[in-house]
Amino acid sequence: TTSEQSVYAQMGGQQKVEEVVDNFITEIEFDPVIYEYFKDSNIDRFREKLIEHVCHLTGGPCEYTGDTMVQVHTGMDITETDFNRGVDLFINAMDKAQISHPIQNKVLAILAKTRKEMLYI
Numbered sequence: 602t603t604s605e606q607s608v609y610a611q612m613g614g615q616q617k618v619e620e621v622v623d624n625f626i627t628e629i630e631f632d633p634v635i636y637e638y639f640k641d642s643n644i645d646r647f648r649e650k651l652i653e654h655v656c657h658l659t660g661g662p663c664e665y666t667g668d669t670m671v672q673v674h675t676g677m678d679i680t681e682t683d684f685n686r687g688v689d690l691f692i693n694a695m696d697k698a699q700i701s702h703p704i705q706n707k708v709l710a711i712l713a714k715t716r717k718e719m720l721y722i
């Protein structure tokens with residue numbers, strides 16, 4: 602049954618994770634507030650590491666080879682307001698990849714656990 606599958610599989614596997622991350626990057630590019638944080642970043646690296654990270658956290662067959670969330674986001678001083686805006690962009694990205702709302706909620710619940718590792722640091 603669905604509940605026995607990983608959230609990764611429920612999302613639609615690697616292809617869907619990549620689609621969501623690509624949509625998320627597009628959302629970031631069109632959002633002046635969030636883009637400001639990324640303007641000097643290596644987007645190819647961000648894409649690769651975020652795909653691994655989402656795959657790994659949702660129970661997919663990936664190893665995460667990037668830096669820790671604390672290491673990466675330290676010095677950015679991301680506010681709660683901006684973070685929530687980033688989450689909205691991620692939701693838009695999942696909507697555009699036609700991930701159902703029940704599955705989106707499962708993904709968000711998993712990602713929410715890392716929230717404290719990114720805010721006000």
Ligand code: HEM
Nearest residue numbers: 638639642643647650651654667668673679683684687712
């Ligand atoms: C508004 C919220 C966020 C902002 C402003 C933000 C900002 C950034 C920026 C600017 C980078 C690139 C750093 C660099 O150039 O070296 C980055 C990397 C990264 N972020 Fe975030 N981030 C946010 C939320 C998140 C969330 C929710 C996740 C997890 C789902 C996440 C996961 C990552 C990963 C995996 C990397 C790549 C790590 C690496 O290169 O080793 N970020 N973030």
